[in-house]
Amino acid sequence: MVLEGGDHVEGDEVLFATGRKPRTEDIGLETVGLTPGSWLDVDDTLRVAGSDWLYAVGDVNHRALMTHQGKYQARIAGAVIAGRARGGDASRTPGGGRARGHRRPRRRPAGRVQRPRGGGRRLSLAEAERAGRRVRAVDLDMRSVAGAGLYAQGYRGHARMVVDLDREVVLGAAFVGPGIGELLHSATVAVAGEVPIARLWHAVPAYPTLSEVWLRLLEAYRG
Numbered sequence: 001m002v003l004e005g006g007d008h009v010e011g012d013e014v015l016f017a018t019g020r021k022p023r024t025e026d027i028g029l030e031t032v033g034l035t036p037g038s039w040l041d042v043d044d045t046l047r048v049a050g051s052d053w054l055y056a057v058g059d060v061n062h063r064a065l066m067t068h069q070g071k072y073q074a075r076i077a078g079a080v081i082a083g084r085a086r087g088g089d090a091s092r093t094p095g096g097g098r099a100r101g102h103r104r105p106r107r108r109p110a111g112r113v114q115r116p117r118g119g120g121r122r123l124s125l126a127e128a129e130r131a132g133r134r135v136r137a138v139d140l141d142m143r144s145v146a147g148a149g150l151y152a153q154g155y156r157g158h159a160r161m162v163v164d165l166d167r168e169v170v171l172g173a174a175f176v177g178p179g180i181g182e183l184l185h186s187a188t189v190a191v192a193g194e195v196p197i198a199r200l201w202h203a204v205p206a207y208p209t210l211s212e213v214w215l216r217l218l219e220a221y222r223g
Contacts, residue, residue: 046077146208
């Protein structure tokens, strides 16, 4: 296969993903004034638009079609429902009674099921530059990480960290290589928490683990 940019891709099988649709045809949506077979529009408390009691979490609300986001939504919705049942203010529930990041897809972590594994969090370098941010990308061969050699003989992997130079915070991180799925949550914390680079230096990674990639990225950033 030849891509638009001229790159060649070889493979034994090709999977064409044609999109997803909600399976809501036969669950009785018409009895509450909703359209069977439709996505369910929700507010940030996960309550369905036009309803006082119906909540929708996970893929069906079309906000974040990933398992971990559905589980997160369920925690928020459960806390909101319990808080409202007690007659309390939903904003006092965990997470402030609001599910975050739905309208900002790049604030969500994503892992790709492939070999080698790939995953990332929030903005890529190109996206940050298009948004007009002053940024710098730091790239690292993960073979320089001590834990890589222990994880697998002949380990091959790559890491990238995108830094906002004006605020000195991490805007995005991406990893490719065996075992990198376990690095995604640390990237999520760094990006969602807008942890300053100066503070990340004091988050000392254990040796020898793949997590030491963060130290190597910070060293490369410092130059």
